[in-house]
Amino acid sequence: MKMRRWQTAVATVLLALGLVALAALLLQPGLTPYLAVDELLAQSDAFRDRPMRLAGYVVGDVQRKVNGLALFRVEARGRSVLVLCSDTVPASLAAGSEVLLDGQLGDDGTFHAHRLLTQCASRYQKKLREPPVGP
Amino acid sequence: MLIPLGQVSLYMALLLAALATVSFLLGVLRRDLLAARAGRDALVCATIAIWTAVGVLLAGLVGGAFQLDYVARHTDQALPLVYRVSALWAGAEGSLLLWTALAAAASLALLSGGPLDRWHAAAGAAMAAVLLLLLLVLNVDRAAVLAGRWPLVTTPFAPADRILPDGTGLLMQLQTWAMVVHPPALVAAYALFTAAFAVAMANLATGRPTTHLPLLRRCLLLGWVFLTLGNALGAWWAYTEQGWGGYWSWDPVENASLIPWLVATAAIHTMVVTRRTGRLAATTLSLCVAAFLACVLAAYITRSGVLDSIHAYAAAEGEDGNILAWLLTHGYMVFSAAVVLVVGAFIIRLRPWQPVPDLDSRPSSAVYRGAMLVIALVLLAFAAGVLYGTVGPVILSRLTGKEYTMETSQFNQLGAVFGLLILAGLAVCPPVVSRHRGTSRARVALVQTVAAAVAVACTVPFVHTLNLWLVPTAALAGAAMAGQMAASRSAFGSLRRATAWLAHVALVILAVALAGSHLVEDKQTFRLAAGDAAGLAGYQVRLKAMDRQADASGTHLKVAAGLEVNRHGAPLAVMRPAIRLNTQTGERQADVAIRSSWLEDLYITLEAYDPDSGQTQMSVRRTGLVVWLWIAAGLLSIAGLIGLLGRQAKTPGENRP
Numbered sequence: 001m002k003m004r005r006w007q008t009a010v011a012t013v014l015l016a017l018g019l020v021a022l023a024a025l026l027l028q029p030g031l032t033p034y035l036a037v038d039e040l041l042a043q044s045d046a047f048r049d050r051p052m053r054l055a056g057y058v059v060g061d062v063q064r065k066v067n068g069l070a071l072f073r074v075e076a077r078g079r080s081v082l083v084l085c086s087d088t089v090p091a092s093l094a095a096g097s098e099v100l101l102d103g104q105l106g107d108d109g110t111f112h113a114h115r116l117l118t119q120c121a122s123r124y125q126k127k128l129r130e131p132p133v134g135p
Numbered sequence: 136m137l138i139p140l141g142q143v144s145l146y147m148a149l150l151l152a153a154l155a156t157v158s159f160l161l162g163v164l165r166r167d168l169l170a171a172r173a174g175r176d177a178l179v180c181a182t183i184a185i186w187t188a189v190g191v192l193l194a195g196l197v198g199g200a201f202q203l204d205y206v207a208r209h210t211d212q213a214l215p216l217v218y219r220v221s222a223l224w225a226g227a228e229g230s231l232l233l234w235t236a237l238a239a240a241a242s243l244a245l246l247s248g249g250p251l252d253r254w255h256a257a258a259g260a261a262m263a264a265v266l267l268l269l270l271l272v273l274n275v276d277r278a279a280v281l282a283g284r285w286p287l288v289t290t291p292f293a294p295a296d297r298i299l300p301d302g303t304g305l306l307m308q309l310q311t312w313a314m315v316v317h318p319p320a321l322v323a324a325y326a327l328f329t330a331a332f333a334v335a336m337a338n339l340a341t342g343r344p345t346t347h348l349p350l351l352r353r354c355l356l357l358g359w360v361f362l363t364l365g366n367a368l369g370a371w372w373a374y375t376e377q378g379w380g381g382y383w384s385w386d387p388v389e390n391a392s393l394i395p396w397l398v399a400t401a402a403i404h405t406m407v408v409t410r411r412t413g414r415l416a417a418t419t420l421s422l423c424v425a426a427f428l429a430c431v432l433a434a435y436i437t438r439s440g441v442l443d444s445i446h447a448y449a450a451a452e453g454e455d456g457n458i459l460a461w462l463l464t465h466g467y468m469v470f471s472a473a474v475v476l477v478v479g480a481f482i483i484r485l486r487p488w489q490p491v492p493d494l495d496s497r498p499s500s501a502v503y504r505g506a507m508l509v510i511a512l513v514l515l516a517f518a519a520g521v522l523y524g525t526v527g528p529v530i531l532s533r534l535t536g537k538e539y540t541m542e543t544s545q546f547n548q549l550g551a552v553f554g555l556l557i558l559a560g561l562a563v564c565p566p567v568v569s570r571h572r573g574t575s576r577a578r579v580a581l582v583q584t585v586a587a588a589v590a591v592a593c594t595v596p597f598v599h600t601l602n603l604w605l606v607p608t609a610a611l612a613g614a615a616m617a618g619q620m621a622a623s624r625s626a627f628g629s630l631r632r633a634t635a636w637l638a639h640v641a642l643v644i645l646a647v648a649l650a651g652s653h654l655v656e657d658k659q660t661f662r663l664a665a666g667d668a669a670g671l672a673g674y675q676v677r678l679k680a681m682d683r684q685a686d687a688s689g690t691h692l693k694v695a696a697g698l699e700v701n702r703h704g705a706p707l708a709v710m711r712p713a714i715r716l717n718t719q720t721g722e723r724q725a726d727v728a729i730r731s732s733w734l735e736d737l738y739i740t741l742e743a744y745d746p747d748s749g750q751t752q753m754s755v756r757r758t759g760l761v762v763w764l765w766i767a768a769g770l771l772s773i774a775g776l777i778g779l780l781g782r783q784a785k786t787p788g789e790n791r792p
């Protein structure tokens with residue numbers, strides 16, 4: 001009985017380790033660098049054509065092309081990069097929106113994004129409205 | 136008046152929670168019932184103080200008390216009443232206060248009914264310790280600590296820097312019924328898992344692992360129902376409001392809500408064995424503790440800022456060697472580590488619990504136990520994978536000094552593989568565990584399962600383009616449904632088996648819907664003027680006219696596209712995707728138009744409109760089987776609720792199979 005219990009325990013541990021190893025193996029190739037715009041531009045040669053995640057704030061207008069692509073600039077800490085995005089760009093995306101972009105920096109210096117995530121509305125803090133001034 | 140009243144209530148609650156924790160611990164360690172009673176009284180008073188704070192904050196939100204920073208940031212004068220109330224849980228401080236209040240109420244429910252004994256003292260100590268942690272975070276302001284100011288700034292009642300006549304209001308994206316229900320559903324789940332944690336800790340501390348199992352099961356199952364609803368509502372909100380056509384992005388905060396759901400599902404399965412035979416008691420209790428710690432991890436991810444997330448409330452700030460600030464950032468993890476150590480110590484000294492002999496000696500009992508354990512292991516491994524993918528990059532970043540993240544495609548792959556494993560379990564388990572009803576019946580069930588798998592796999596080429604994932608998914612889904620149909624013969628013999636059967640069928644539907652929505656997807660962007668038409672996957676979309684409407688004040692503008700949709704030449708629907716614009720703030724919100732059918736959704740988002748040229752840009756998407764996601768989530772919740780009904784076994788083995 002005691003031997004059977006040990007066998008069961010060993011089998012359980014081995015099965016658990018095997019399943020966890022399977023999960024880790026499935027995820028391992030997905031580790032990608034995660035950089036803000038200024039960090040990427042400071043070492044652009046090292047990250048050219050490498051899949052990565054880029055973080056920053058939209059500046060200026062979002063241009064929507066007829067082929068479904070969107071063109072806009074993303075900025076962080078004073079440096080900006082042009083983004084060409086093939087993912088669905090929500091109507092709420094505008095100047096000041098915080099975005100996370102999955103893609104890669106091309107040879108032309110444009111960041112080609114295939115996936116766009118915008119910061120959840122609950123995070124976004126607006127400025128308090130000023131009271132009207134004057135008579 | 137509101138600010139001091141709210142602050143004093145939370146200060147008092149903090150002191151009382153500390154007193155309750157100490158008193159209950161004395162009650163446990165010294166078996167001192169007087170100390171335990173004092174702890175209960177302190178807990179009652181702390182609960183009253185916490186709910187007073189909730190009432191004060193609600194009064195401020197409803198009454199427009201913009202001198203409160205929280206009220207100013209989440210409401211304005213024009214906000215409808217329902218959203219003023221829901222603003223209570225719209226922000227970090229308010230949702231944490233709600234969790235604290237619900238956990239306090241749950242603690243009173245745990246300790247009521249029946250005389251106070253050492254078990255109740257242990258449960259009370261666990262609940263009071265959790266309340267103490269939450270109240271510390273509510274009362275001590277990290278920003279104040281970092282700035283060297285007085286730290287006891289009860290953040291829900293922090294005064295506004297300047298008192299303005301109006302607040303900033305709630306963003307348009309959050310003004311939906313889903314956002315009214317989604318956060319409190321999650322918070323209620325966290326509070327119920329806190330109660331389950333307290334019951335588990337009390338069982339472990341008193342060395343009686345199989346007592347109070349009906350109570351533990353109720354807390355766990357009801358928490359699981361709320362978490363299912365909360366996650367489903369969040370996914371539904373993302374699908375209908377965000378405009379990107381998806382419902383799950385494997386964001387850290389989303390993952391942090393998935394992990395406790397997987398762990399709790401594993402605990403529900405091992406609990407079946409514990410209730411029937413007394414076996415796997417330590418495993419079940421440990422999983423209940425783990426489900427609660429996963430909620431603590433969720434709070435840590437959402438509020439500490441260590442992980443960048445599209446949902447996170449906080450941004451990471453350096454603590455510059457300030458120990459108190461470090462503790463406030465990482466206190467959730469320090470608490471979790473302490474719990475793990477304590478639980479480990481309890482389990483090591485736990486006396487082996489004698490199983491119910493007549494049930495445990497049957498060969499089918501061992502098979503049943505083995506099947507439940509394997510299912511639990513698969514779910515836990517899936518949870519471990521999601522956890523690794525979520526926090527692994529952060530740990531790697533800390534070790535290497537470079538930032539990393541996990542690609543969404545890898546998470547999708549993880550979900551697909553473990554989804555297939557779960558489907559395999561749903562297919563194989565019913566015939567395997569039904570062996571006690573006769574090997575011939577089990578053999579017939581197994582043959583039917585395999586036949587269904589082959590039959591469904593053979594139909595795939597006629598339905599869709601062949602795909603690496605499609606054939607095994609379809610085969611396993613067919614086998615799983617056949618397995619559940621075989622199980623249905625005996626399922627309706629008892630309420631317990633019927634609810635389990637319903638939950639398993641819902642899981643098969645969920646797996647098929649998830650696969651369908653990923654594998655059947657077409658998307659295209661069109662630029663149309665009035666009268667133009669475009670086609671996608673058999674649908675033809677014609678723009679009839681654009682419509683611009685402003686409200687009376689001119690603050691809100693809505694631009695809508697009137698679309699005629701035909702399918703294979705026959706008229707199908709009129710759809711009106713729109714963009715809403717707040718002309719004062721510049722905030723824009725897409726109103727997605729969705730036409731759902733049993734097989735697929737047609738999803739149209741208006742992306743841009745140029746009034747000068749009359750051109751409209753819209754994205755048209757067809758996604759398979761989406762409606763079945765919501766049906767499956769609903770069925771899972773119903774199954775969980777029904778599972779709470781019926782007579783509960785008070786001792787292991789009382790409910791015979």
